[in-house]
Amino acid sequence: MDLRADGQALADRAAMDHPLRVVAQPLRRQVEDGLRAAIAGGRFAPGEHLSDRLLCDLFGASRTVVREAVRLLEAEGLVCVLPHRGAFVAFLSVEEAAQIYELRAALEALAGEGFATRASEAERAMLRDIFKKLSALPQDTGREALLAIKRRFYDVLLAGCGNPFVARMLAPLLSRILRLRATSLSAPGRLRHTVAEVGRVMAAIERRDGPAAASACREHVARAAKAALAVLAAQQTPRRR
Amino acid sequence: MDLRADGQALADRAAMDHPLRVVAQPLRRQVEDGLRAAIAGGRFAPGEHLSDRLLCDLFGASRTVVREAVRLLEAEGLVCVLPHRGAFVAFLSVEEAAQIYELRAALEALAGEGFATRASEAERAMLRDIFKKLSALPQDTGREALLAIKRRFYDVLLAGCGNPFVARMLAPLLSRILRLRATSLSAPGRLRHTVAEVGRVMAAIERRDGPAAASACREHVARAAKAALAVLAAQQTPRRR
């Protein structure tokens, strides 16, 4: 029996076994994903109190299920549970955001290096294709469309890097800075730089140059971080003092 | 109010507020840690079925608590939950172990770099002190004592690296390869190399040389991985085929 601790692989296998019942995601997963999306998407404000009852009503689930989902999000750092007071949407300080970006840079560098040295030709072709679409985007592309393309790029990169754990570690980090990414990506003129930076990643990958790909990924994240942190600092400074 | 999503900081603050009630860890945490330790320590064999009832009896807790703990461990990859069949202790394949070591190398490199460039003099002194103890260890030191010293070294390194997220990402990885580390660390002659490799990390840190520290950390993990993977391959090959 396949007992790898790989959730996605198990889900895939389950889908293979029961190809008809597509909707059959466990309720707990639905609540978890829904809540994660709601928080990452900003439908709850940072610091907002997420009471048990509120979430039960919202998702139509029992306390048991809601609480399990909240625990998961707590482990991811999206919410913060205080004993006997409940869950609160976590704040994101400038320091924390900087630390997350630092980590993201290291992880994506690893992914880039792995992809450059281990990806198959088919995977490289997919990445090439997505990069071509990214390059062809008009300057005034909306943030949604831009984020979607970038997500596809990273999905392929992570899938082909030969180390699924990288994606598993990165996911919770990205969910915490999702809003930040959305706002910073839409900064005027950022797209041009993005394309150039990702282009260097792509070029290193075409050369099978692992270290160069790692370095290019790190560089890209570092620049994105600079833009994002500027936005975050501008948001927080006038409010707090 | 302090609502950082930093579990340890919150725990610290709680400990400050209630300095007397040291034992007052939530029941859920006790079960979670106990189960994690039991699995990481090998008291359950890989593939073993961890039934709800069994765990309830073992920890004297209710299903609610046990299930929440199991979910957490599932997210960490220590156990693997199959719908309507329950939790099983996850296997660790050679590939997975290699991937975990790769990730660990990247994370510890980041920690080393951060420590070299950002740690305070007091933190450097603590690290220096621990390294001195490590160097003075006799060749035939038991694996327990060796692991303990190394753990202290990394605790200080991670605490002083200026990025608490690194420690949070590393912890679940380490718990999955704990047994592997224990066996590979006790390989004959490994201590000598360990001291030399960690010495290079220490030297780079004393020079405030971030990149060198990163590289030394990466190198150390890579060598440890080589030893550990050899052990794992030797364990699995004769059993499986």
Added chain:
DNA sequence: CCTGTCATATTGTATGTCAATCAGGCAAAG
């Protein structure tokens, strides 16, 4: 104004229940 006490609300934990599903055994058909 400060302090101590109490009532209320919320969470932490435990328990019982029902439905869904899986594993294994048993019997009948080929």
Added chain:
DNA sequence: CTTTGCCTGATTGACATACAATATGACAGG
């Protein structure tokens, strides 16, 4: 004798409820 189908027992998924522990806020008293 093998295979197929069904049935039963066991286990988990989800829910509702109940009780204990604790934090919050109000209120009375100094």
